[in-house]
Amino acid sequence: MAHIEINHDACTRCEVCLSVCPFGAMEMVNGNVMVNDQCRLCRICIDNCPVEAISMVESELEQSVNKEEYKGFTVIAEVENGVLHPVTLELIGKSNELCDSTSVIVVGYNLEDIVSQLCQYKVDKILVSDQKEAEYFDSQLYTYLIGNWIEYLKPSTVLVGATRMGRSLGPRLAARFETGLTADCTILDVRENGDLIQIRPAFGGNVMAQIVTLNHRPQFATVRPKMFSTPEKSYEGSEIERRKYPISDVSVFFDKVEPIPSVKDLSEAKRLVVLGLGAQNPVVIGLATQLADRIGASLAYTRPMIEKGYSDVHGQIGLSGRAVQPELMITIGVSGAIQFVTGIGQSERIIAINSDANAPIFGVSHVGIVGRAEDILPELLKQGGIL
Ligand SMILES: Cc1cc2nc3c(=O)[nH]c(=O)nc-3n(C[C@H](O)[C@H](O)[C@H](O)COP(=O)(O)OP(=O)(O)OC[C@H]3O[C@@H](n4cnc5c(N)ncnc54)[C@H](O)[C@@H]3O)c2cc1C
Ligand code: SF4
Ligand code: SF4
Structure with a gap:
């Protein structure tokens, strides 16, 4: 984590930094300028200090995983009442723009139609857990099932729709892998080393923040529906792998879910x-x-x-x-x-x-x-x- 450092020998106590800091993060303590915990690392003080007494110090972070082991993008398919959510296809399209290998994880029940639909798009691998217990979305159960697939697959990036289901699932999955998640990305790009550049509005939309998960994998991003276009169909032959995971460790199941009448979206x-x-x-x-x-x-x-x-x-x-x-x-x-x-x-x-x-x-x-x-x-x- 970076932090702001003051060179007290060079500092002339002009207090310019106190007046320009938009977050009130600079204060005079016993005649010295100090940075408090409100600092957002915006660098404004650095640019304004007349004697260059302020600097940003990047601390070396230990790399928690070997990034080389994590490859390709994985999209989490969203299925509700037997219907594939369009955001799944939008994410497949974006994934194919950004990498050579896209896989899709789909969990639920009676998924044959869904798998056939996914096969109509450029997807290298479809990983399917088709089991009765997963008929209805439950965050704990789905985190367990999808997490098992991610552990097996080791994707560099996991894309999740920022829908009701995805917003519940994404953070739980990211927590399971002790990695970062950027919510509601509006633009995605990728560096040569596989770091995902996750761009989203921040500070009330006044800036577009670029967020990168430097030291962990997989990188999780949620994206709202309609941010990206639906790709053209292009059947190229998907490899399909099916597994049912034992679920005795997961305590919550839904027998029946009454659909909420939908508001015209x-x-x-x-x-x-x-x-x-x-x-x-x-x-x-x-x-x-x-x-x-x-x-x-x-x-x-x-x-x-x-x-x-x-x-x-x-x-x-x-x-x-x-x-x-x-x-x-x-x-x-x-x-x-x-x-x-x-x-x-x-x-x-x-x-x-x-x-x-x-x-x-x-x-x-x-x-x-x-x-x-x-x-x-x-x-x-x-x-x-x-x-
Ligand atoms: C955190 C945050 C989130 C926000 N989220 C949203 C959001 O989701 N959606 C959103 O819309 N805003 C959002 N806003 C508000 C946003 O910043 C703008 O204030 C808002 O979009 C402006 O709405 P407007 O275009 O209706 O009004 P104005 O900006 O007031 O624009 C009115 C326009 O009408 C034109 N006009 C006036 N009279 C006429 C006329 N007779 N004929 C033709 N044109 C005329 C004017 O030239 C002007 O361009 C958010 C703000 C913040 C801080
Ligand atoms: S980096 Fe920005 S927030 Fe931090 S002390 Fe400087 S001006 Fe304030
Ligand atoms: S702007 Fe620079 S010289 Fe002035 S008080 Fe701040 S750190 Fe010191």
Whole structure:
């Protein structure tokens, strides 16, 4: 772990570092500058010290595993009520972009259809535990079964969907292997030595943090659905290995699970009309609703619109809402803040309407219309041409 060190002989006690530290981590103690436990290693003090009296010291960490022994990527398949969650395919696609060897672990019951579906994609190995006890998701049981496969396979990286199941499973698996997990990654890349570069928004979306698990393997990352595209089918012949693990050590089982009635999920919508603070005018809302009906789109909102009560949380897009990947999205009065844009990365066609020509949304949209929504929408409804 790195830490900040002060060279007290060089320090002139000018207190610049105390004033620039955004976290109040610098203090004067008995005439010397000291760093307290609020330090986030942001390096701002280093860059501002006029006499270069501050430095970051990297401590040598013992490597806990031989990284060479861990190879390839493994995707944890998610199956609910006999249906393969689309995030599994999205993760397979990303894995194939980043490495030469992708395996998939799938546990559950009556998995033949699921295995056939997985075989339609570029997957080198499919590891299957098809057993009655695993019919319903239980974090303890699934951690045990999937953990056994990971122990056997020794993948360098394990990708898990950031779904309800994945968010429960990922940290438990990472804890079992005493390794790191980065939750809700939005971008993944890999270094030549196999270190996974896990990128995700941090500090309220103000920075994109790059997180690397330097000294442990496997590296665990969860990724929200719709962050990556579904790959094309490409049958290349998967090796299938099946095992039933004895489960006497695991104490909790579910006999029956009543499905919770599902709320219509925005992330599945093919067309969306998204309303931001610039669309609060009732006339604009009426026109936008008409437009959504006309093109068969669902309505969605930015976070401030949710806070104002225009919809419940299920209608919010962005970092703290849903990630979406529609074929068509029309944003109306949305500025395009980073926390919003994080949730729309893979959308195929974005049409933005905003009265401010410099709005950041125009940086990510495919078609930009500068003008007041109340003027533009009637024209769009009349013509319908660009839709
Ligand atoms: C930790 C954290 C998480 C967050 N998570 C999310 C999230 O998940 N989703 C999210 O959306 N936000 C999120 N936010 C909030 C985000 O930072 C922005 O504040 C928000 O996205 C802005 O919403 P907006 O575009 O509706 O409003 P504004 O930024 O106020 O934009 C309104 C836009 O409307 C335009 N406009 C005004 N009048 C008209 C008109 N008549 N016709 C056309 N255009 C007009 C303006 O030019 C402006 O660009 C988060 C913030 C934080 C700190
Ligand atoms: S590294 Fe950043 S947080 Fe730490 S003391 Fe310096 S300015 Fe403060
Ligand atoms: S900015 Fe540098 S010289 Fe000034 S008090 Fe801090 S450490 Fe000392």
